Amino acid sequence: MSITEAKNYPASRPTKSTLYLRSCLPWQVFRFIIINLKMTVMILKSHGSKKEKKL
Amino acid sequence: MRVLILGAGISGHTAALLLRRKLKKEHEVVVLTPNAKWNWIPSNIWVGIGDMSAKDVTFDLKPIYERAGIKFIQAKATEVFPEGFEEKKNFVRAESTEEATFSKVIDVEYDFLINATGPRLNFQATPGLGPEAHTHSVCTVGHAEETSEAFKQLIEEMKLGNQKTIVIGTGHGLCTCQGAAFEYLFNLEFELRQKGVRDKARIIYLSNESELGDFGVGGIALKTGGFVTPSKTFAESLFVERNVDWITGAHVKLVESDKIHYETLDGENHTLEYSFAMLLPPFGGVPLKIYDKHGAEISSELLNPAGFMKVDADYTTKSFEEWLPDDWPKTYQTKYKNLFAIGIAFAPPHQISKPKKNKHGTVIAPAPPRTGMPSAIMGRIVANSIVHMIKSNSLDAPYTASMAELGAACVASAGANAFKGSAVAMTMYPIVPNYKIYPETGRSLVHTTGEIGTAGHWIKKLLHFAFIYKAKALPFWWIIPE
Numbered sequence: 377m378s379i380t381e382a383k384n385y386p387a388s389r390p391t392k393s394t395l396y397l398r399s400c401l402p403w404q405v406f407r408f409i410i411i412n413l414k415m416t417v418m419i420l421k422s423h424g425s426k427k428e429k430k431l
Numbered sequence: 432m433r434v435l436i437l438g439a440g441i442s443g444h445t446a447a448l449l450l451r452r453k454l455k456k457e458h459e460v461v462v463l464t465p466n467a468k469w470n471w472i473p474s475n476i477w478v479g480i481g482d483m484s485a486k487d488v489t490f491d492l493k494p495i496y497e498r499a500g501i502k503f504i505q506a507k508a509t510e511v512f513p514e515g516f517e518e519k520k521n522f523v524r525a526e527s528t529e530e531a532t533f534s535k536v537i538d539v540e541y542d543f544l545i546n547a548t549g550p551r552l553n554f555q556a557t558p559g560l561g562p563e564a565h566t567h568s569v570c571t572v573g574h575a576e577e578t579s580e581a582f583k584q585l586i587e588e589m590k591l592g593n594q595k596t597i598v599i600g601t602g603h604g605l606c607t608c609q610g611a612a613f614e615y616l617f618n619l620e621f622e623l624r625q626k627g628v629r630d631k632a633r634i635i636y637l638s639n640e641s642e643l644g645d646f647g648v649g650g651i652a653l654k655t656g657g658f659v660t661p662s663k664t665f666a667e668s669l670f671v672e673r674n675v676d677w678i679t680g681a682h683v684k685l686v687e688s689d690k691i692h693y694e695t696l697d698g699e700n701h702t703l704e705y706s707f708a709m710l711l712p713p714f715g716g717v718p719l720k721i722y723d724k725h726g727a728e729i730s731s732e733l734l735n736p737a738g739f740m741k742v743d744a745d746y747t748t749k750s751f752e753e754w755l756p757d758d759w760p761k762t763y764q765t766k767y768k769n770l771f772a773i774g775i776a777f778a779p780p781h782q783i784s785k786p787k788k789n790k791h792g793t794v795i796a797p798a799p800p801r802t803g804m805p806s807a808i809m810g811r812i813v814a815n816s817i818v819h820m821i822k823s824n825s826l827d828a829p830y831t832a833s834m835a836e837l838g839a840a841c842v843a844s845a846g847a848n849a850f851k852g853s854a855v856a857m858t859m860y861p862i863v864p865n866y867k868i869y870p871e872t873g874r875s876l877v878h879t880t881g882e883i884g885t886a887g888h889w890i891k892k893l894l895h896f897a898f899i900y901k902a903k904a905l906p907f908w909w910i911i912p913e
Contacts, residue, residue: 408886
């Protein structure tokens with residue numbers, strides 16, 4: 377496999393609004409909260425007491 | 432009782448702090464590690480671009496352990512006698528790495544031993560690879576500082592109008608931790624834009640992954656916009672957006688001062704000219720020899736050929752189609768019930784991504800990642816098991832954390848700036864796919880998520896401060912989860 381040149385590759389590209397939202401402060405504050413909640417769920421699923429079960 | 436921990440990385444340090452917190456003072460917790468400093472390795476990528484200094488990501492272990500009531504021995508373990516030898520019960524032989532007693536051999540007896548020695552950075556696997564040869568690294572803070580200096584020099588040359596080819600990725604077909612290469616790549620690209628010299632660089636990602644977005648976990652599938660989309664699609668989109676070229680399925684065979692020689696999954700050989708390269712090495716286990724009570728070496732019984740320690744996994748050789756989530760270890764106990772191996776030190780039963788071989792027989796297969804959150808959780812459950820074993824005078828390790836049941840939260844930085852920066856924030860559950868429970872993609876589509884944005888950068892920064900606070904065992908450190 378040789379080099380894939382990014383400029384000629386037919387990948388999906390973000391629209392202007394997607395790019396804007398990625399650094400839009402209010403939207404990112406909201407996403408910060410959502411991502412933290414998702415990660416908290418992941419943490420609880422992965423090392424909560426349920427996983428530390430006694431035989 | 433004495434619990435001896437080899438290594439003070441993410442898994443070993445987590446285990447040491449938890450053991451000290453949960454065991455009575457009559458029991459001793461001892462950490463034996465060759466490094467005087469603790470390093471928050473996930474932030475080394477920021478040291479490597481000059482955004483942070485070494486002191487931002489490291490601190491001295493000795494005062495922290497003194498305050499916590501943990502005995503600290505600065506030494507490199509070389510031999511383990513899990514059955515004891517001659518007059519001594521189980522012990523570890525080590526060589527001091529402290530300046531005053533350098534190379535002095537010491538024996539440390541133990542009742543419980545945790546091998547959390549982390550990786551041996553095997554730059555020797557590829558001729559010309561590594562900071563002592565031709566390429567840069569961000570694997571240690573020292574490497575990252577050197578890389579930062581070289582990167583600054585590169586920017587100066589680009590400001591003078593010189594065109595450069597920058598190659599970031601993996602330096603061997605069996606590397607792991609592609610996420611670190613991915614982070615360094617996009618942070619470097621971001622920095623070049625900030626410095627106004629992006630047009631002077633051709634950036635190429637060179638990876639042993641068979642496709643972008645694999646990350647050594649076979650890629651992930653995300654439910655978004657009414658579709659279940661593979662991570663490959665998102666990764667390719669980001670590479671195209673940032674104008675970064677890529678080479679996948681590559682095994683680097685030789686690095687010269689200005690050329691990288693590599694072969695690919697299609698069996699072709701290629702040469703790539705470069706000006707600056709940061710290529711990660713493959714990992715091996717830290718060299719340890721194991722002896723039985725008669726002094727006969729039994730290393731091959733406990734260590735796999737790469738030097739990782741075998742634990743309670745199913746190491747039977749199987750084809751990819753026969754791999755099962757149950758193959759993965761649960762308690763991290765070895766055949767010696769008082770000896771555990773965690774973090775990078777334990778031997779995974781097999782890869783997670785499908786291993787591939789080219790027509791010349793060269794295996795190009797990302798090794799499974801087991802750093803960060805999974806490492807810390809292994810430290811936690813092994814500490815809990817040892818506490819239980821000591822209190823109940825039993826040899827059963829009751830706490831489990833199989834990577835087939837654990838999830839992971841990962842934040843991959845793609846530019847360090849509070850307003851313009853970004854990171855890919857991902858959650859994945861479980862780490863090892865389970866096609867019986869999740870027949871479609873192997874993982875939960877509810878708990879496997881990912882998005883890019885400035886919020887991801889804030890989270891990466893928050894994790895940097897939170898985990899350094901926790902590692903320093905500052906007040907209420909235990910509230911911060913692994």
